[in-house]
Amino acid sequence: MKKNMLLVIMTALLVVNIALTAVMMFSVLSTSRKTSKLIDGISTALNIDTGAAGGKGESGEAEVPVSSTVVYNIADPMTIMLKKVPESEGGDGKEHYCVVSVSLSLNSDNPDYKSNGEGDLTNYEPLIKDAINSVISNYTLEDARNNQDQMKAEILAQVRSIFNSDFVFNVSFRDIMFQ
Numbered sequence: 001m002k003k004n005m006l007l008v009i010m011t012a013l014l015v016v017n018i019a020l021t022a023v024m025m026f027s028v029l030s031t032s033r034k035t036s037k038l039i040d041g042i043s044t045a046l047n048i049d050t051g052a053a054g055g056k057g058e059s060g061e062a063e064v065p066v067s068s069t070v071v072y073n074i075a076d077p078m079t080i081m082l083k084k085v086p087e088s089e090g091g092d093g094k095e096h097y098c099v100v101s102v103s104l105s106l107n108s109d110n111p112d113y114k115s116n117g118e119g120d121l122t123n124y125e126p127l128i129k130d131a132i133n134s135v136i137s138n139y140t141l142e143d144a145r146n147n148q149d150q151m152k153a154e155i156l157a158q159v160r161s162i163f164n165s166d167f168v169f170n171v172s173f174r175d176i177m178f179q
Contacts, residue, residue: 064105064107064109064169068107068108068109069105069106069107069108070105070106070107070108070113071103071104071105071106071172072103072104072105072106072120072121073101073102073103073174074101074102074103074104074125074128074129074132077099077100077101077175078099078100078101078102078129078132078133079097079098079099080097080098080099080100080132080133080136080137081095081096081097081137082095082096082097082098082136082137082139082140082141082144082178083137083138083139083140083143084096084140085140085141085142091140096140096141096178096179097178097179098136098139098144098176098177098178098179099175099176099177099178099179100132100136100173100175100176100177101173101174101175101176102128102132102155102171102172102173102174103171103172103173103174104121104128104159104168104170104171104172105168105169105170105171105172106167106168106169107166107167107168107169110165110166110167112163112165112166112167113167116163116165116167124162124163127162128159128162131155131158131159131162132155132158134158135151135154135155135158136151136155139151141178144178145178148173148176152170152171152172152173153171155171156168156169156170156171159171
């Protein structure tokens, strides 16, 4: 009789355990979904890529497929004098230079691409070089070495303002040297 009573109690506890586990799973699952939705909303508001499919890059702009990318290389390397840091401010007082070769990535699917020479920016090269020069010459040697991404972003903004368009979507340094 004792064995039967223990068997009944164990079976009842097993059923209760399964029921409570199911309730807990459903409550955790719904909470997990709500948390995921909240994190996605916050990351969208902060413009952070969480790996979800959205077709946007880090900058929040639409990504350009490689098949639609045309690279325009500025043929000659540019030698640009960097901003001098006086000895009184901890600098060495010497003139420093940056030698850089720049490439622009163009979106051939953008309507402005066709109206601006279809990838041949030779006529605009003096304006582009001036924009590059004006940005890089505002940096000291240390700042230029440490902030290349910021320099690229500023050059991109200047080039976009020249064309009043965003068909230029990336600036790359093929070679960059400091002296």
